[in-house]
Amino acid sequence: MDLLLPFLDISEPDGQQFQVELEKDMVTIGRFEQFNDIALSPDPQQLITRKVHCTLEHNLYGWWVVDNGSINRTFVRCGNDVQVVQGRALLSEGDSIRILGKLSETSEPGYWELTFSDPLGTRPSGPPLQVxxxxxxxxxxxxxxxxxxxxxxxxxxxxxxxxxxxxxxxxxxxxxxxxxxxxxxxxxxxxxxxxxxxxxxxxxxxxxxxxxxxxxxxxxxxxxxxxxxxxxxxxxxxxxxxxx
Incomplete structure (x- = not known):
């Protein structure tokens, strides 16, 4: 059955995958399940913030990933281009949020990849209003x-x-x-x-x-x-x- 809500296809650093629907307008992402809507675990090297590494937030103009001042930062991959999130970034269909989840003995990084999809999302009709x-x-x-x-x-x-x-x-x-x-x-x-x-x-x-x-x-x-x-x-x- 096709998903009606926006969702994330999540890949762990070791290659395992699962999917999460975005049922709320603000979704917290971090290491510990008791503090976050989406828990990125296991994280034995403690690279991910335990309480809210980043959030996903929805408004009239789309979905945004918001870094919560994390130590190891949050990244967004659009095609082959990877950028650090400077505060917040607007997500487009197929963009991936990348969060460092593993460092090998030779310091090679392994990332959690959270690929965003919202094929049925409503598109904005104009510029944002003053708030x-x-x-x-x-x-x-x-x-x-x-x-x-x-x-x-x-x-x-x-x-x-x-x-x-x-x-x-x-x-x-x-x-x-x-x-x-x-x-x-x-x-x-x-x-x-x-x-x-x-x-x-x-x-x-x-x-x-x-x-x-x-x-x-x-x-x-x-x-x-x-x-x-x-x-x-x-x-x-x-x-x-x-x-x-």
Whole structure:
């Protein structure tokens, strides 16, 4: 039976193959099954990020692969051309995502190949629309919400909120200005350092208080996104310019 949903044909470094349908608009890919929708295992050399090496994300203009600031990077092969993903890359029919999964004794790399296919996908009819995003002024330590030509400052941020925003904005900046999923562990360390008395619940509370200041509807966040069970992403780049 023909597949109605987009899918990935996945080849392991040792040549084994399997197929995965993309049933959600955001699919996480990484080493551990408990943290990801698609687990690339076994990975005995620990070359793949355990919590979200990269994500696949769908919008009106197609499917994108988004590197999550991984150490060993994410690549896309289009025909014979292989390019490192600089933040995010739009996928076309037959493109392959490549993730390093093995190094031989002579340092020859072996890759996971995830070949994308969406033959029944809807094609965009025009250019992307303008969307809103956040911008952080590092020198003045000010946070702004940008919507088209309008700029609005988010006032009265608490010190903990500033620490959280600065850390998440920095992670995005080092990832080509593309939003990175920040784990609970990262955020706890960024906000409270080695203070062991704070928990994931404290991060959730801090996120909720911040959403009430920067989101038009805190229950439907656009700027401070949840990655269920793993952490959060702060939208600090004009993704409309890239089709997001």
């Amino acid at each position: 809103a995003y956040l911008e952080y002024d590092w020198i003045q330590a000010r946070l702004y919400r940008i919507e088209g030509s309008k700029q609005q400052e988010i006032h009265e941020l608490r010190p903990q909120e500033h620490k959280l925003v600065r850390y998440m904005a920095q992670r995005n900046q080092t990832n080509g200005h593309v939003p990175v999923m920040c784990s609970y562990e990262e955020l706890l360390a960024a906000v409270w350092g080695e203070d062991a008395y704070h928990t994931e619940g404290d991060i959730n509370h801090l996120i909720w208080e911040l959403r009430k200041k920067l989101e038009p509807d805190p229950k439907a966040p656009r700027f401070l996104e949840t990655v269920r069970g793993l952490g959060y992403r702060l939208v600090t780049s004009p993704r409309a310019k890239e089709g997001a």
